Amino acid sequence: MNSADLSRRVGVPSTALFTDQYELTMVQAALKAGTADRRSVFEAFTRRLPEGRRYGVLAGTGRVLDAVENFHFDDEMIAFLRQQRIVDEPTLAWLADFRFSGDIWGYPEGEVYFPGSPVLRVEGSFAECVLLETVVLSILNHDSAIAAAASRMSAAAGDRSLIEMGARRTHELSAVASARAAYVGGFHTTSDLAAGFRYGIPTVGTSAHAFTLLHDTERDAFRAQVESLGRDTTLLVDTYDVTEAVRTAVEVAGPELGAVRIDSGDLLLVAHRVREQLDELGATETRIVVTSDLDEYAIASLAAAPVDAYGVGTQLVTGSGRPTCSMVYKLVARAESADPADPLVPVAKKSMGAKSSRGGRKWAARRVDAHGVAEAEVIGTGPVPAELEGRELLVELVRGGEVVAREPLEAARERHVAARAGLPMSALQLSRGEPVLPTEYL
Structure with missing residues (x-):
């Protein structure tokens, strides 16, 4: 389908x-x-x-x-227009038959x-x-603004993956439309399940810092996630100490660990250090995903970093500073x-x-x-x-x-x-x- x-x-x-x-x-x-x-x-x-x-x-x-x-x-809409005296009865009759x-x-x-x-x-x-004027402009102005931002981010990312993850930064219906527009503009996946259900966009997502904080130790959190989602999962490694977290992640999941996610700090520097550490631990195929208020400029600045995927939220769903066309x-x-x-x-x-x-x-x-x-x-x-x-x-x-x-x-x-x-x-x-x-x- x-x-x-x-x-x-x-x-x-x-x-x-x-x-x-x-x-x-x-x-x-x-x-x-x-x-x-x-x-x-x-x-x-x-x-x-x-x-x-x-x-x-x-x-x-x-x-x-x-x-x-x-x-x-429909009848309820016509009743509303009548009760509010928006238009007269002949116009209501015309609207009732409108297609x-x-x-x-x-x-x-x-x-x-x-x-x-x-x-x-x-x-x-x-x-x-x-x-049709208002609804047409409402859709095109919003979606085209998001797609333009997505296109710029896609050009900056080159052949690296882009994850749309802005649902928590905008209206719930705008989030679905934004994920759709971002996919048109070059993003690969979305975190928003409604967008996946409605438009068939591939969805992704694993865990947040709250999941790590829930458990007594970071190792316990990683073990629970790996046992539930498999070794190919993405582990979030910046809740406490990144170096220690990466070591623990590989010990728990083995060199088959799918990916680690970095959500804070100097992403360029941290990504280089994490890549070096992963390689030393034998996890040479483990991917690095970076998030944290990225826009096209931040993505471009990370071109030399050993990054495999970018997760983008706020800047994408607000059109990267240009929310309308x-x-x-x-x-x-x-x-x-x-x-x-x-x-x-x-x-x-x-x-x-x-x-x-x-x-x-x-x-x-x-x-x-x-x-x-x-x-x-x-x-x-x-x-x-x-x-x-x-x-x-x-x-x-x-x-x-x-x-x-x-x-x-x-x-x-x-x-x-x-x-x-x-x-x-x-x-x-x-x-x-x-x-x-x-x-x-x-």
Whole structure:
């Protein structure tokens, strides 16, 4: 059973109230004005990348598809809206029958993006498209921020394993979404069982300092863990004295000990000392796992250390200081009616400053150089130039209200590896800089 099947099996409740009130009041006003059915195109994009980031990572697309499928107003919700006098009775009747019936296109999950990239395009009536705004942005802004942080950490870690372990540092539902996004961005496992159950992400975990403190001696704690979990377990060795703990760990488990975990101190220095000690004790295959408030910079600083895996919590689930991507969801084109033959008219916000937007139903493609390395994100509203045909980035996700692009989470993860590999090498630099690709508009 793949992760998409697992996600559907869990049973997601209605997402209809994961929205702002003004989405519903706009629907009410548009229904009264006779404009609610006007064919419309909304696009989600970001005007800029978070400061210092060279590329963005799109994550959460699969969760958006779940949210769209489950966006409906049940009797209890309608009663709440009525009791709170949020909207009038004709609007309540319209909401009671609501199911999204439009089309959605977007960048496939795991793809990279840049300022202006139309990562999601939602088409349908104004009323049905505008209702999805808040939940779409909630998912994409959160998940893409986590995936971008994960991608930077993955690049810094190279071929070493990454463990997501931030469940205790964020909201319980955010923890599940974060583990999913981290997996897309390059992490290998999670400590969160709900994420493992819902999305099929491999889970790991052994013991905390409390388990050692529970027992009369560290040796007793190690013996109990090894007898329960086997010699391949990971023993936490920094509760008291690391050197003594490593010696005891190998005496208890033998040279077949799976791994030791270090959670404090000068990780670079301690890791070198522990590796030397393990080798002297004959535990040459025992791995070293390090944790303790790691971020991409700390991981990069440990590149020369004999470390086999990193466990990351707080910095990952908070986007490593960039907890949102600042994506917006804007009406970019609309017709005069619901008639498919009625032409779409580009519309755009023209306010002063950085909040203006570009009108028109857009396509996007990535131009590459002679070596196959990406050199520009190209966005247009007219015909796709011949040299960019076949390099378009948007794919069909929903057709006539039906999801047509379900995929295993592993596919998004693999896509991100390929997308990142196609960027200039400077994309992987942790130093601050501008987006690694310019955005060109045609």
